[in-house]
Amino acid sequence: MSVIKRFVAGAVCPRCGQMDTIRVYRNEIREYRECVRCDYRDGQNLDGSPEPVSELQTRVNQPSTTNTSGAKIAPVTAQPVKFDPNPTTNTDDEDN
Numbered sequence: 267m268s269v270i271k272r273f274v275a276g277a278v279c280p281r282c283g284q285m286d287t288i289r290v291y292r293n294e295i296r297e298y299r300e301c302v303r304c305d306y307r308d309g310q311n312l313d314g315s316p317e318p319v320s321e322l323q324t325r326v327n328q329p330s331t332t333n334t335s336g337a338k339i340a341p342v343t344a345q346p347v348k349f350d351p352n353p354t355t356n357t358d359d360e361d362n
């Protein structure tokens with residue numbers, strides 16, 4: 267199946283700021299935008315559901331566990347929290 271890519275007249279790339287470099291194409295379920303000048307690419311599902319993967323690389327979603335100052339950031343580990351809704355009753359209520 268060949269994909270037809272169409273340039274979008276007047277569209278400005280959000281990354282490099284060039285005009286008329288954005289072209290769009292789609293498959294059955296998604297529509298993509300890409301820039302021919304830079305490597306900008308964006309995609310969204312045709313049903314409007316949010317795009318799960320293709321985020322811009324920011325320092326928030328870098329996989330590294332160290333930040334730029336070299337400080338170790340401890341990975342967040344889930345800790346089980348034990349609730350005991352019915353604690354073993356201490357039966358010291360028989361004084362009198």
Ligand SMILES: [Zn+2]
Nearest residue numbers: 279282301304
């Ligand atoms: Zn661009």
